Amino acid sequence: MTSLATDITFDIRALPKVSLHDHLDGGLRPATIIELADAVGHQLPSTDPVALGQWFRDSADSGSLVRYLETFDHTIAVMQTREGLARVAQEFVEDLADDGVVYGEVRWAPEQHLTGGLSLDDAVEAVQEGLDAGVEAVAARGRTIQVGQLITAMRHADRGQEIAELAVRHRDRGAVGFDIAGAENGFPPARFADAFTYLAQHQFPATVHAGEAAGIDSIVDALVSGRAQRLGHGVRIAEDITVEFDDDGGSDAGVGMVTLGRVAAWVRDRGIPLEICPSSNLQTGAIEAFGKDIASHPIDLLYQLGFNITVNTDNRLMSGVSLTDEFELLVETFDYDLDDLLDLTLNAVEAAFLPLDSRTALAELIAQGYDGTGGA
Structure with missing residues (x-):
């Protein structure tokens, strides 16, 4: 339970939420990793669920990119079979629902899950099987959740067109959007320009990781070459x-003037959604130009300036967070109240890769969930 200065007490976990930036291979349960690793003969740092979960969190916080990336070696290794993919996807949905998520987009890169003999289509179908099973399991408990796949191409590979065609091929079977992920520096969206053109020709939406490991030029390329409808992270737009x-030498100096550069103004004025992941941004150094703690995160500056901010988790296992945790972090750090959380959630509804009528219905569901809490 969280209590604000307004004397409103509410349970953030019970509030309906929307998750737009959450990686499938970054959200496994430690116990599941151990069971699947045993089945395929993969060696882990620990076979104790508590210790393994701690290892993932410590690795993410280590400050070592090599160690951070090693965590995905272990999760991806146990997601190479139809059974493994389906189980992970089902549990992913169940865990989202337990956190109050009513709509979630699950991003993952099928090209990383083929060493066990699956084809790209096999892999997508296996994940969809798991997502469907998760939705059914949640419904059996009297709750509702809707999910979709964000089919991702890895930036360092050369399969962009193939993965774009895969996404479009599955658009009526669970795929709702396209993404590119991986090393941002040195692998710009321009490498996939033809794939993004193909997606635009087929009216299939795209979000692009940009403004995380790289700066403003990456964001511009995502908008131009990637034709991005959303920016994955995008936090470095604050640069x-x-x-x-106003500095008169006192300790209470206030903000005198804020000036937006041309790119920042374009992103704000056109309401291009930013998929902000506060804890992950801190761990990966995406906000190091602003400071080393969460209070230095520019999310509040961007929010107060009217940017279209959505709040996300990125990798729940590695960061050891849920969407509830991220909202609680904002409440504690920036004194956000229920109205702020509702605004941020409705931003995510509007940014979701859903038809207009579905977004309208989802917004009504969100508003109903806040009704009676003081936030609607």
Whole structure:
């Protein structure tokens, strides 16, 4: 339970939520990893669920990119069979629902799950089988959740067109959007320009990881070459904002003037959604230009300036967080209240890769969930 200065007490976990940036291979249960690893003969750092979960969190917090990436070696290794993919996907949905998520987009890269003999289509179908089973399991408990796949191409590979065609092929069987992920520096969206053109020709939406490991140029390329409807992270758009302070030498100096650069103004004025992942941004150094703690995260600056902010988890296992945790972090750090959480959630509804009528219905569901809490 969380209590605010307004004397409103509410349970954030019970509030309906929307998750737009959550990686399938970053959200496994430690116990499941251990069972699946045993079945395929993969060696893990620990076979104790508690210790393994701690290892993932410590690795994410280590400050070592090599160690951080090693965590995905272990999760992807146990997701190479139809059974493994389906189980992970089902549990992923169940865990989202337990956190109050009513709509979630699950992003993952099928090309990373073929060493066990699956084809790209086999892999997508296996994940969809698991997602469907998860939705049914949640319904059996009297709850509702809707999910869709964000089919992802790896930036360092050369399969962009093939993966784009895969996504379009499954658009009526669970795929709702396309993404590119992986090393941002040195692998710009321009490498996939033809694939993004293909997606646009087929009216299939795309979100692009940009403004995380790289800066403003990456964001521009995502918008131009990637034709991105959303920016994955996008937090470094704040580097195109100048903040001047009234400084009279006192400790209570206030903000004097805020000036948006041309790119920042474009992103804000057109309401291009930012998929902000607060804890992950801190761990990966995406906000190091602003500071080393969550209070230095520019999310509040962007929110107060009217950017279209959505709140996400990125990798729940590695960061050791849920969407509830991320909202609680914002409440504790920036004194957000229920109205703020509702605004952020409705931003995510509007940004979801859903038809208009579905987004309208989802917004009504969200509003009903807040009704009676003081936030609607």
